[in-house]
Amino acid sequence: MKIAQNTVVKMHYSVLDGDQNSIDNTFDEEPLEFIIGTGFLIKGLEDALIDKQAGDQVSVTVEPEQGYGLRNDNLTQAVPKSMFEGIDVEVGMQFRATTDEGEQAVIVIGVEDEEVIVDGNHPLAGITLHFDVEILDVRAATQDELAHGHVHSEGGCGHDH
Template sequence: MQISENKVVTIDYTLKDDTGNVLDSSQGGPGLAYLHGASNIIPGLENALAGKAEGDSLNVSVQPEEAYGQRDDSMIQTVPNDMFEGTEVQVGAQYQAMTPEGQPLTITVMDIKDDGVVIDGNHPLAGQNLHFDVTITEVRDATQEELDHGHVHGPEGHDHG
């Protein structure tokens, strides 16, 4: 079965940066399952997988524009220390936050000063070329419920509890 809109695709992948450092990998886990055509994964990877089939392996290099975007210095802000009250803040620590539009956002603590905490709201992989080694382990039709929700259900996917 080939990958096209409304297929559920499971991949094993290793993600490296320009210098060959491994940034992320599905090794040792069940793999990554996503709903093709639903923007569950970055556009550069989704586009490269279209038309491929179960058992195919490919190397995909993705520019920032097709991944997590360029870095934006306006995303670096100083916020009051009391926003982190009750948390032991450390430089380099990452937190999940929400934008005012309700989009999930990863923020990274850059510096801690007397008058505030400097945070960076750029995605940790913004501005980077991403290199994926991908093997497609399964392609199946999505269920109607998965199409309605826009994401994968089941062991490797999303669980409604």
């Protein structure tokens, strides 16, 4: 079976940034399993998998526009340290922030005397990504999986909907 909308794909992958630094790798772990078309993968990788099948190996470079987007400098700002009352804020911490567009994840990129510098960009925004993928299995998603939007293991999905 070929990969298409509403198929379940089981695959191993590794991903590197433009400097060949490893970002993630499943080859020594459990493979990734997901439904094509649910937005689980970034667009550039999902598009590259269409029409592939079990046994195929794929290498693809995904530019930021088809990955996690371009960096937006307007998403970096200084906020008063008082907003983090009772928390020993450190670089690298992640928080949920309320914005005009709803909740958004931010990461602390700097701590100064009275201000905390936060960045609302995805950590991989602006980065070209290089994927090596091995397709292990492709099957049609069940009606329950499509209704729930995720893959079910044998015996169901393990939670109530």
